[in-house]
Amino acid sequence: MRGWGLLLGALAGGGVLLILARLRAIRRPRLAVRVLPYLRDLTADARAPEPAVGMLPPVVAGVFGPPLRAGADAVERILGGAASVRRRLERAAVPRTVHEFRVEQVLWGLACFGLAAGYGLLHSLHDPGNAPAGLVVCLVAFVFGVLARDSWLTSQVRDRERRIVAEFPAVAEMLALAVAAGEAPIAALDRVVRRSRGELSADLARVLAAVRTGEPVAAAFDALAARTGLPLVARFASGIAVAVERGTPLADVLHAQAADVREAGRRELIEVAARKEVLMMIPIVFLVLPVTVVFAFYPGVLGLHLGMS
Structure with missing residues (x-):
């Protein structure tokens, strides 16, 4: 047990040191940020900073920014339609760029993936043989989250225009x-x-x-x-x-x-x-009409029973 405690303590200490080193590297300005503004012979694309990562805090964006940007680029390559997304963002008055919107899609997908993975983990405790099906469900949940954010943007446009x-x-x-x-x-x-x-x-x-x-x-x-x-x-x-x-x-x-x-x-x-005329008839046919029939015929049925007795 003492050996396991030493190993776990060493792993925890190493993790803390890695986090502190990463935070220190994040706070230090990069060489490109310090040098590029003074180089006039570069194009505007070369001087442009890295795209922002949604509305995440700076520390979280610094740690998870590169994989989120890579995921956003992958979603953009697969789905495409940057012009349509930009148009809908303008029509919905959402203060986001296309890249920030793609990052939000990745975050929504990861949230759905996490929920599906948690449910699959709980389910695997009772049925360990369903791991491949759980993985497929997690992937489907990720795709659902990505598409749900796009659908919600369309809903935002529709509500605003209404x-x-x-x-x-x-x-x-x-x-x-x-x-x-x-x-x-x-x-x-x-x-x-x-x-x-x-x-x-x-x-x-x-x-x-x-x-x-x-x-x-x-x-x-x-x-x-x-x-x-x-x-x-x-x-x-x-x-x-x-x-x-x-x-x-x-x-x-x-x-x-x-x-x-x-x-x-x-x-x-x-x-x-x-x-919606048919939908408006549903409460009349299934609620008002039966109650009316009961009120109309119940006194007669009751009178017949009393007469027969």
């Missing part, structure tokens, strides 16, 4: 009233952004910030039209850009767009109700 559509009529009406009252489009936009809260207001605030930093108004709204995934917001941004460039009336256009969105919302609500 909120934008819900608040668009109010924002468009406020902007139209401000323009009709005599304010310039940019001043009216500033008033609307300061008075409203929401996803569309956040997008308009970014447009306003770009205009204030010197970007042309039409270019800022054209960028918003190219960035959004909603046709109504693209028409809204293009209409404001054209109005600013050519001086065309803007209030009537905004009122018409708000009315069109409200009408489209009513049509969509009617269509959803028509598609």
Whole structure:
């Protein structure tokens, strides 16, 4: 027993020394970081720092960063679609790069892998012969976690665009009233952004910030039209850009767009109700109707029993 204690103590001490040495190496600036900023003949790609590792703490990112980056690169090579991911990140207003999103996918996959491995370990205590099946389940869980993060990003985009559509009529009406009252489009936009809260207001605030930093108004709204995934917001941004460039009336256009969105919302609500008509009949057929039948026939059945007795 004493020999096993010495061996375990030596292993624990060696592990602590390795961790301390790694932390010291992490805190020391790398030679490339100190030298590359002073080399002007290198390309921008050669000077670029290593991509960040999600939202992990610096110490954890320093220790597990290289394998996570390698995993993210492998996921990118297998799945591809970096342009689609970047587009959806912009539409969902998620402050992540494509590489950070791939790292998050790897983390989700590792979390699902850990859960499946824990369940498989508990199950193997009762049935040790199922190890290959458990390994397959762990791999499937990893793939499921990676794809689940991508699916959740799509869900984030859908939810955000639904909120934008819900608040668009109010924002468009406020902007139209401000323009009709005599304010310039940019001043009216500033008033609307300061008075409203929401996803569309956040997008308009970014447009306003770009205009204030010197970007042309039409270019800022054209960028918003190219960035959004909603046709109504693209028409809204293009209409404001054209109005600013050519001086065309803007209030009537905004009122018409708000009315069109409200009408489209009513049509969509009617269509959803028509598609779910069968589902709406389920509580009536299986709950209300049986109760009504029981209340209608039970007194007669009770009277028959009393008459027969």
